[in-house]
Amino acid sequence: MRIAVCPGSFDPVTYGHLDIVRRGAKIFDKVIIAVLTNDKKQPLFTKEERLALLREVTADISNVEVDAFDGLLIDYMRKRQAKVLLKGLRAVSDFEYEMQMASINRKLDEEVETLFMMTNNQYSYLSSSIVKEVAKYKGPVHDLVPPQVEQALRDKLAR
Amino acid sequence: MRIAVCPGSFDPVTYGHLDIVRRGAKIFDKVIIAVLTNDKKQPLFTKEERLALLREVTADISNVEVDAFDGLLIDYMRKRQAKVLLKGLRAVSDFEYEMQMASINRKLDEEVETLFMMTNNQYSYLSSSIVKEVAKYKGPVHDLVPPQVEQALRDKLAR
Amino acid sequence: MRIAVCPGSFDPVTYGHLDIVRRGAKIFDKVIIAVLTNDKKQPLFTKEERLALLREVTADISNVEVDAFDGLLIDYMRKRQAKVLLKGLRAVSDFEYEMQMASINRKLDEEVETLFMMTNNQYSYLSSSIVKEVAKYKGPVHDLVPPQVEQALRDKLAR
Amino acid sequence: MRIAVCPGSFDPVTYGHLDIVRRGAKIFDKVIIAVLTNDKKQPLFTKEERLALLREVTADISNVEVDAFDGLLIDYMRKRQAKVLLKGLRAVSDFEYEMQMASINRKLDEEVETLFMMTNNQYSYLSSSIVKEVAKYKGPVHDLVPPQVEQALRDKLAR
Amino acid sequence: MRIAVCPGSFDPVTYGHLDIVRRGAKIFDKVIIAVLTNDKKQPLFTKEERLALLREVTADISNVEVDAFDGLLIDYMRKRQAKVLLKGLRAVSDFEYEMQMASINRKLDEEVETLFMMTNNQYSYLSSSIVKEVAKYKGPVHDLVPPQVEQALRDKLAR
Amino acid sequence: MRIAVCPGSFDPVTYGHLDIVRRGAKIFDKVIIAVLTNDKKQPLFTKEERLALLREVTADISNVEVDAFDGLLIDYMRKRQAKVLLKGLRAVSDFEYEMQMASINRKLDEEVETLFMMTNNQYSYLSSSIVKEVAKYKGPVHDLVPPQVEQALRDKLAR
Numbered sequence: 001m002r003i004a005v006c007p008g009s010f011d012p013v014t015y016g017h018l019d020i021v022r023r024g025a026k027i028f029d030k031v032i033i034a035v036l037t038n039d040k041k042q043p044l045f046t047k048e049e050r051l052a053l054l055r056e057v058t059a060d061i062s063n064v065e066v067d068a069f070d071g072l073l074i075d076y077m078r079k080r081q082a083k084v085l086l087k088g089l090r091a092v093s094d095f096e097y098e099m100q101m102a103s104i105n106r107k108l109d110e111e112v113e114t115l116f117m118m119t120n121n122q123y124s125y126l127s128s129s130i131v132k133e134v135a136k137y138k139g140p141v142h143d144l145v146p147p148q149v150e151q152a153l154r155d156k157l158a159r
Numbered sequence: 160m161r162i163a164v165c166p167g168s169f170d171p172v173t174y175g176h177l178d179i180v181r182r183g184a185k186i187f188d189k190v191i192i193a194v195l196t197n198d199k200k201q202p203l204f205t206k207e208e209r210l211a212l213l214r215e216v217t218a219d220i221s222n223v224e225v226d227a228f229d230g231l232l233i234d235y236m237r238k239r240q241a242k243v244l245l246k247g248l249r250a251v252s253d254f255e256y257e258m259q260m261a262s263i264n265r266k267l268d269e270e271v272e273t274l275f276m277m278t279n280n281q282y283s284y285l286s287s288s289i290v291k292e293v294a295k296y297k298g299p300v301h302d303l304v305p306p307q308v309e310q311a312l313r314d315k316l317a318r
Numbered sequence: 319m320r321i322a323v324c325p326g327s328f329d330p331v332t333y334g335h336l337d338i339v340r341r342g343a344k345i346f347d348k349v350i351i352a353v354l355t356n357d358k359k360q361p362l363f364t365k366e367e368r369l370a371l372l373r374e375v376t377a378d379i380s381n382v383e384v385d386a387f388d389g390l391l392i393d394y395m396r397k398r399q400a401k402v403l404l405k406g407l408r409a410v411s412d413f414e415y416e417m418q419m420a421s422i423n424r425k426l427d428e429e430v431e432t433l434f435m436m437t438n439n440q441y442s443y444l445s446s447s448i449v450k451e452v453a454k455y456k457g458p459v460h461d462l463v464p465p466q467v468e469q470a471l472r473d474k475l476a477r
Numbered sequence: 478m479r480i481a482v483c484p485g486s487f488d489p490v491t492y493g494h495l496d497i498v499r500r501g502a503k504i505f506d507k508v509i510i511a512v513l514t515n516d517k518k519q520p521l522f523t524k525e526e527r528l529a530l531l532r533e534v535t536a537d538i539s540n541v542e543v544d545a546f547d548g549l550l551i552d553y554m555r556k557r558q559a560k561v562l563l564k565g566l567r568a569v570s571d572f573e574y575e576m577q578m579a580s581i582n583r584k585l586d587e588e589v590e591t592l593f594m595m596t597n598n599q600y601s602y603l604s605s606s607i608v609k610e611v612a613k614y615k616g617p618v619h620d621l622v623p624p625q626v627e628q629a630l631r632d633k634l635a636r
Numbered sequence: 637m638r639i640a641v642c643p644g645s646f647d648p649v650t651y652g653h654l655d656i657v658r659r660g661a662k663i664f665d666k667v668i669i670a671v672l673t674n675d676k677k678q679p680l681f682t683k684e685e686r687l688a689l690l691r692e693v694t695a696d697i698s699n700v701e702v703d704a705f706d707g708l709l710i711d712y713m714r715k716r717q718a719k720v721l722l723k724g725l726r727a728v729s730d731f732e733y734e735m736q737m738a739s740i741n742r743k744l745d746e747e748v749e750t751l752f753m754m755t756n757n758q759y760s761y762l763s764s765s766i767v768k769e770v771a772k773y774k775g776p777v778h779d780l781v782p783p784q785v786e787q788a789l790r791d792k793l794a795r
Numbered sequence: 796m797r798i799a800v801c802p803g804s805f806d807p808v809t810y811g812h813l814d815i816v817r818r819g820a821k822i823f824d825k826v827i828i829a830v831l832t833n834d835k836k837q838p839l840f841t842k843e844e845r846l847a848l849l850r851e852v853t854a855d856i857s858n859v860e861v862d863a864f865d866g867l868l869i870d871y872m873r874k875r876q877a878k879v880l881l882k883g884l885r886a887v888s889d890f891e892y893e894m895q896m897a898s899i900n901r902k903l904d905e906e907v908e909t910l911f912m913m914t915n916n917q918y919s920y921l922s923s924s925i926v927k928e929v930a931k932y933k934g935p936v937h938d939l940v941p942p943q944v945e946q947a948l949r950d951k952l953a954r
Binding site: 443445452455456 | 548549551552573576577578579580581584585
């Protein structure tokens with residue numbers, strides 16, 4: 001079975017993330033969305049909230065699993081017997097950072113292969129940070145995130 | 160009337176910013192310098208100091224207005240009936256970030272158009288951060304900022 | 319009157335070009351599409367064909383003019399009393415080349431200002447070369463160029 | 478069966494190409510190396526020579542097939558029932574071009590997905606052009622291409 | 637005597653840094669490794685620890701000196717009568733930042749020249765941050781840093 | 796003696812080239828300007844004309860030598876006992892190409908080190924191609940090339 005891991009903070013998940021996951025799920029037997037929980041930045045949504053939102057918005061894709069991890073990604077992949085790391089690329093700045101990460105990961109484990117997909121043009125500007133920025137000032141986010149995430153942002157920021 | 164908005168932190172204004180404003184003022188009927196006041200970073204100069212310095216150094220350009228805003232830039236532009244967002248581009252890294260911002264702004268309001276000007280070569284290395292770094296260690300900044308800003312930096316950093 | 323010039327080979331005009339022209343025509347009093355006729359590369363369409371196609375596909379925009387030029391662009395702009403050069407930016411590689419051209423043009427005439435617009439995301443991959451490549455192998459181009467251009471490509475390549 | 482296509486000119490095949498093919502062959506059921514034969518540039522090696530060299534140097538990888546194609550890549554992939562286009566990325570300039578190609582290919586056929594692998598650091602400088610340039614002046618190419626290709630270059634350039 | 641200065645945080649020194657220093661020491665009469673001590677970021681290793689590690693790992697290169705500085709680099713260089721600033725370049729993002737810094741340094745002192753070396757391909761992904769990240773989760777760092785640094789990381793992170 | 800080689804086509808030499816040579820001549824004992832004569836592109840100026848112009852415009856720098864070479868640069872450097880290859884960097888696109896060339900040259904000869912200088916901001920847009928393009932249409936080139944080159948361009952293009 002070919003398992004691909006899509007790691008990230010998903011704080012919150014956007015239509016850009018979903019596009020990569022959906023396309024990945026057509027190519028691999030299973031896609032594991034792995035939520036990084038030891039990120040230095042203070043997230044807007046808790047680990048549990050992020051996992052719940054991801055599960056809701058991917059409920060219709062049968063071969064997607066949502067999980068959390070901390071520590072080295074490469075150790076998590078070994079544990080899950082996944083050989084493919086699947087990442088979306090939006091821009092040149094993504095590209096250089098991801099190139100560094102792919103190199104270090106290959107150094108740590110030769111068996112792990114990083115594969116990149118170009119983000120769909122219509123989401124190339126999209127990031128979780130931009131979504132939070134727009135939502136904070138009550139701008140419209142319905143084209144950027146699924147309805148459940150839109151609602152969660154509204155609830156979270158109303159407090 | 161064609162109104163262009165130049166948004167930024169201007170902490171403090173440099174000759175690089177002034178160059179863009181001056182060139183923009185030749186093309187548009189009015190240029191509004193819009194000082195972003197909800198920036199996460201703690202500024203060196205207060206909102207009032209930044210506005211005062213900007214007004215002083217643009218006093219000789221009749222069609223420039225200095226203003227402050229917070230919230231979404233797109234909301235500010237609607238309020239001011241401005242259709243053009245005018246930005247300076249210095250480098251590839253600027254370019255990608257600005258491309259993202261221009262895309263999200265078009266998504267939020269189709270009527271707003273972002274126009275970019277290349278920063279004059281002689282200011283391509285210049286940023287407010289570099290000015291503050293040089294000033295902090297008493298390096299010369301007279302080629303980087305107008306005299307009023309040079310004095311303000313000296314006063315601020317002497318404290 | 320504020321006149322903007324959009325220079326290019328337009329061999330042939332694509333939806334990407336049209337998007338820039340249309341958006342420019344909302345900001346400036348007049349947009350002149352200036353077809354470069356001294357290009358070194360052998361074009362697929364003659365100068366006359368390119369001008370005719372451009373005129374057809376911009377017929378509904380009242381403040382657009384289609385013209386041809388050869389020699390230095392800066393001389394053409396002086397002759398037409400245009401102060402603004404309007405260019406679309408798609409990618410980092412565009413950016414660097416255009417930055418060089420904007421610098422040399424400012425060196426040749428300080429009065430001419432180059433303004434850049436980001437190409438709409440949905441056309442960011444689009445170029446005249448790609449259109450010709452796809453058409454050559456009878457791939458579908460109806461999403462890439464207006465119907466008149468699609469027909470012209472078919473006629474031209476059938477010969 | 479998951480089939481990936483690796484298209485290119487392979488004029489001649491280098492260790493950089495082989496690295497991508499070998500890593501791809503671990504992830505996909507079959508990798509088809511598709512030699513583009515309608516390239517505008519005059520190749521150094523004929524189509525037959527390029528196919529023969531590729532077959533020799535991939536003889537030890539059981540799930541690799543070597544083939545030639547002309548026309549639109551997307552048509553070739555449909556014919557071969559391949560859904561994955563596998564490309565190596567070396568540098569930012571590769572990245573932008575490949576991003577354009579991936580976009581146009583998705584436009585032409587939504588079912589085809591382009592996946593990118595980062596070229597191994599030790600081959601990041603390597604291209605068929607550089608190999609031919611070095612070989613032309615009798616520089617050493619044994620670290621750049623397999624022995625069969627080295628010999629073929631020597632024979633070809635001795636004429 | 638031609639003196640080159642290699643400035644940086646060296647928190648901690650990696651094989652990437654050592655590669656640049658070693659190659660620089662072949663070209664210049666003396667290379668001074670200048671540890672920046674007024675960095676805003678909280679370092680993992682104290683100034684004294686960083687200096688000690690650098691001295692240990694460069695002990696075999698006779699014309700290398702290890703020193704600390706704070707304030708403007710340009711002032712430090714004048715004090716040390718060094719005319720050359722030697723920097724490693726790994727990626728496009730490095731390149732743009734370093735281009736800015738080289739420009740501002742030339743502005744501050746025309747006599748100082750910044751020279752860049754490309755980082756060896758095998759270290760192009762390597763940074764002190766990545767080393768600390770890997771070490772924090774007990775990943776292997778022996779290919780990334782000298783043995784003394786590996787031991788120091790283990791001691792520091794065990795606490 | 797530390798010898799640096801500045802290779803290029805110099806068709807013709809510009810103020811940008813001269814800036815790099817002049818700055819290099821302050822750092823190294825000797826700078827050899829090495830005119831590449833086996834370039835595929837048909838040059839505007841003959842090898843002899845390019846050498847003569849370079850000699851004229853560098854006549855005031857005592858430690859500069861002008862020479863021609865063909866074949867592999869690395870072989871030329873061995874013959875001249877030069878260990879340093881000195882290149883100017885203008886932009887990201889230069890950077891990637893030069894990074895490739897520096898890697899291949901290190902592969903061919905570990906003793907040769909490539910050092911890069913950032914082109915002065917005021918010449919960052921300047922290239923021999925742009926100079927020829929401007930001169931061809933009788934645009935002013937006196938800010939771009941020395942007077943001797945300006946005259947040579949006028950003579951050459953008048954024919």
